[in-house]
Amino acid sequence: MAQKTVVTVVCDLPHDGEVDGTESVSFAFDGNAYEIDLCGPHSKELREKIGAFADHARRAAAGGRRIISRGYGLGRAAWPGVETRKVRAQDDPCSR
Numbered sequence: 001m002a003q004k005t006v007v008t009v010v011c012d013l014p015h016d017g018e019v020d021g022t023e024s025v026s027f028a029f030d031g032n033a034y035e036i037d038l039c040g041p042h043s044k045e046l047r048e049k050i051g052a053f054a055d056h057a058r059r060a061a062a063g064g065r066r067i068i069s070r071g072y073g074l075g076r077a078a079w080p081g082v083e084t085r086k087v088r089a090q091d092d093p094c095s096r
Ligand SMILES: [Zn+2]
Pocket: 011, 012, 013, 015, 019, 038, 039, 040, 041, 042
């Protein structure tokens, strides 16, 4: 019997009920890398708030050199807007 698994991405921030996530946003802060699934409005809010600081900041390798030299660099983690991965509300794992 064929099975179909449907993964639903919801916004990680509090809502009254579940709200579909439209984007997974990666960012680094204080040496830690984070990834969060956000709805459209929260994605915009994150970019506006962090963007205000990022506009005045120096670019640096995510997580710093120390982590990268140990051989497991953070790769795609960066300020929001620099590297994001679009996700669909209903992501079919067969299409990955
Ligand atoms: Zn949200």
